[in-house]
Amino acid sequence: MELRHLRYFVVVAEELHFSRAAERLGISQPPLSQQIRALEEDLQVRLFDRSSRNVALTEAGRLFLAEARATLDQADRARQTAARAHRGEIGELTVGLFPSALLAEPVAAAVLGFRRQHPRVRLVLRERAVYAAVRELAAGSLEIAYLRYATRPEVPPGIALLEVMREPMMLVVHRSHRLARGDKPVPLEELAEEPFIHFSPRSDSALHEHVAAICATAGFEPRIEQEANQNGSILALIGTGMGVSILPRCLCRLSLPELRVLPIASPAAVSGIWLAHRRRGGATLPRTLASLTAQHRVPG
Incomplete structure (x- = not known):
């Protein structure tokens, strides 16, 4: 029948x-x-x-x-x-985001634009650091992901990359710190003996190795006083005066009143935000978010 x-x-x-x-x-x-x-x-x-x-x-x-x-x-x-x-009017889209992604204006604008265009689509936002996001993209559990990486990240074949923006890495110190009194960019050499609060090397975040690479351009290895795996924890620990950190500018929007955020005098102190998605045969919804992101990207 x-x-x-x-x-x-x-x-x-x-x-x-x-x-x-x-x-x-x-x-x-x-x-x-x-x-x-x-x-x-x-x-x-x-x-x-x-x-x-x-x-x-x-x-x-x-x-x-x-x-x-x-x-x-x-x-x-x-x-x-x-x-x-098929037209993208309904359905579900699973998006990977590094923890501070929505503090970056191009990412926030693209996600908001997608929500306005597709109010009946369920948008699932999953916080993933770069290495976890790449693994899940390859496995298919993420359809599209925003990645933070200093340079063009390595992704599996068939995954397209779009550089969304580049932003400076900033020095974050307690307001009573000796460097907090100035407004000029801080030379990296000034941080050689400072205790750092930063991400664990065992986390999936690439910021630990990125900060180490920035410091290496000035000939030293950062002295990690305390490891933490959450953005809020790092900022809170700096707020106690325990140490300093080098963090992306958009993350510093969460800065506490007792902190000072200062520029760094180094061309190496720059981070990148990337969008990763399937190159061909992708569904309508990921393509739509990718298109919106391309519209809001800030050329480097």
């Missing part, structure tokens, strides 16, 4: 006349009669009482009509749902 059998049956049941039903369906009468007989044989039930002058529904046919209409209605709803999902 196929949907076309149900459609033929419903029209015949509504017309109670095979010739008029065939005309309405745009087919000739003999094939229509054959299809109805095939349906009855498949069901092993007589659906119509036929005479030379009249066609009438049997009791089984009357009950089958209600179910056939409901099945066709459900099939039509399923077809419309699939079409709307």
Whole structure:
């Protein structure tokens, strides 16, 4: 039994006349009669009482009509749902975000624009540091992801990368720190003996190695006083006066009153934000977010 059998049956049941039903369906009468007989044989039930002058529904046919209409209605709803999902009007999009991604204006603008364009789409935002996000993109559990990485990150084949923006890395110190009194960019060499509060090297964040690389340009390795894996924890620990840190500028928007945020006098103190998504054959929703991100990107 196929949907076309149900459609033929419903029209015949509504017309109670095979010739008029065939005309309405745009087919000739003999094939229509054959299809109805095939349906009855498949069901092993007589659906119509036929005479030379009249066609009438049997009791089984009357009950089958209600179910056939409901099945066709459900099939039509399923077809419309699939079409709307294909157009990106409904559905779900899973997005990977590094923890401070929404503090970056181009990312926030793209996500807000997507929400306004697709209010009926469920947007699932998952915080993921760069290495975890790349693994989940490869596995397919993330459809698109924003990554923080100093240089172009390595991604699996078939994943496209868009540089969204570059932003300076900033020095964050307690307001009582000796460097807090100035406003000029701080030379990296001034930090060689400072205790650092920063991400653990065992985390999936690339900021630990990035800060180490920045410090290496000035000939020293940062002395990690305390490890932490959350942005808020790092800022709070700096607020106690325990140490200093080098953090992306957008993250410094969360700065506490007792902190000072200072520029660094080094061309190496720059971080990048990237968008990663499947290069070909991607679904409509990830392509839409990628397009919005491209519109809001800040050329480096």
